[in-house]
Amino acid sequence: MLDLRTQYLGLELKNPLVASPSPISQRFDGIHRLEDAGASAIVLFSLFEEQIRFENESAAYFEFTSSNTFAESLSFFPKMDEFEAGPEEYLEFIYRASETSEIPIIASLNATSPEGWAEYALRMEQAGAKAIELNAYYIPSFGQSSEDVEQRYVDMVRAVRRSVQIPIAVKLPPFFSSVGDIAYRLIEAGANGLVLFNRLYQPDIDLEKQEVFPTIELSRPSEIRLPLLWIANLYGHVNGSLAGTTGVHRGTDAVKYILAGANVAMTASALLKNGPGYLATLLSEFTEWGDAHGYHSVDQMRGSMSKKHVLDPSAFDRANYVRVLQSYMPKFSAQ
Ligand SMILES: Cc1cc2nc3c(=O)[nH]c(=O)nc-3n(C[C@H](O)[C@H](O)[C@H](O)COP(=O)(O)O)c2cc1C
Structure with a gap:
């Protein structure tokens, strides 16, 4: 019988299937159903930097609404009462989830700057989080160089x-x-x-309302390929754990991530679609x-199918890109 144990971020996990942040982990019954289904760890939904700064700076916000750029940006941000929970x-949620679960609870912080909010990371640790996932969702503005x-990003990690x-x-985002x-x-x-990787929010345009x-x-299984490519490339080259997130809809998708070199495979869409108990099927x-x-x-x-170990490493390379483009046969016949 397959020994499912794996190490991730220095944590000993009983298997490589981790629940990725989603509304399921916003409720205790979601957490417990994930654990009952066999999740080896749960990454909680994210706490956003704006939520923390709103709480810290709300006085300043009301005094300086017109002059303070942060306050201005907050006016576009959802109101505090639209969030399930403030900081x-x-x-408190981390504390209770950690106290009532046997598996590691990982907190998620969505931050875009390395400033004052970093102390919240410490408070997350004190509340019982076994690790912190920095959800680095950030859309750079014009004028910012790469x-x-x-x-x-680097400063944020240092902080x-x-x-x-x-x-x-x-x-990380893939871009x-x-x-x-x-x-x-x-x-x-x-x-x-x-x-690897964060799926970035991509708004659409309603043509009728012109809004x-x-x-x-939810993700599609084929979206696994971009993170898979990079996990296969990074395996053996970075001195840290790798997690594959995106496109795990079947247990065999998680297999692909592990073969490519991931320590764990994370899943959210499949659980949102089929319920938290579906994790047992994946497992x-x-x-x-x-x-x-x-x-x-x-x-x-x-890593047995990582670029380092695969028989033909060019399968992950430009050479194969050229080969695949040139070998594509259109379905219609040329006149
Ligand atoms: C409704 C919904 C809410 C999500 N909330 C978060 C979140 O709070 N923080 C986060 O880092 N990722 C969040 N994600 C992203 C997922 O954790 C996951 O990385 C992404 O959906 C790709 O994995 P999947 O293909 O298994 O869904 C959310 C995804 C969905 C669909």
Whole structure:
């Protein structure tokens, strides 16, 4: 029987299936149902920097609404009562979730600047979080260079590293000129692992109302390929854990992440679609595949299809890109 144990961010996990942040982890019954279904760890929904700064600066906000740029930006941000929980409730939630679960509870902080909020990372640690995932969702504005943006990420990790002893993971967007370089720099700055990749919010336009409307779609299984490519590339090159997030809808998708080199596979959309109990199905499909293919442990599986270990490393390279473009046969016949 496949030994499912894995290490992630220095934590010993009973298997490689981790629940990614989603509304399921906003409620205790969601947390407990995930745990009952076999999740080896749960990353909570994110606490946003604006929520913290709103609480810290609300007095200033009311005094300086017209002159303070942060206050101005807040006027576009959802009102506090639109959030499920403010910072204090979030800390309380971590505490209660950690007290009532056997598995590690990982807090998630969505921050965009390395400023004062970093002390909240410490408070998350004190509340019982076993690790912190920095959900680095950030859309750079014009005038910011790619160096500025990357430095911001690095400074953010440094600020949190100074605050806490527990492990830190950074959930990255895929849009860097050099993913390998930023991955390396974030680990150097003190991150213990990387979560690849954040799915960025992409609003649509309602043509009838001529309005921009917010939309969030659950992932499709084919979206696994971008993070898979980078996990396969990074495996063995960065001194930290790797987590694959996006596109895990079957246990075999999680298998792909582990073979590429991930320590864990995370899932949210599949659980939102099928309910938290579906994690048990993912886990049994994962185990079935490993057993059927003669593996005795997840450690043995890890990285066996990474760029470092695969028989033909060019499969992950430009050479294969050219090959695949040239071999594509259109379905219609040329006149
Ligand atoms: C409704 C919804 C809410 C989410 N909330 C968060 C969040 O609070 N923080 C976060 O880092 N990711 C959040 N995510 C992203 C997921 O954790 C996950 O990284 C992403 O959906 C890709 O994984 P999947 O293909 O398994 O869904 C959310 C996703 C969905 C669909």
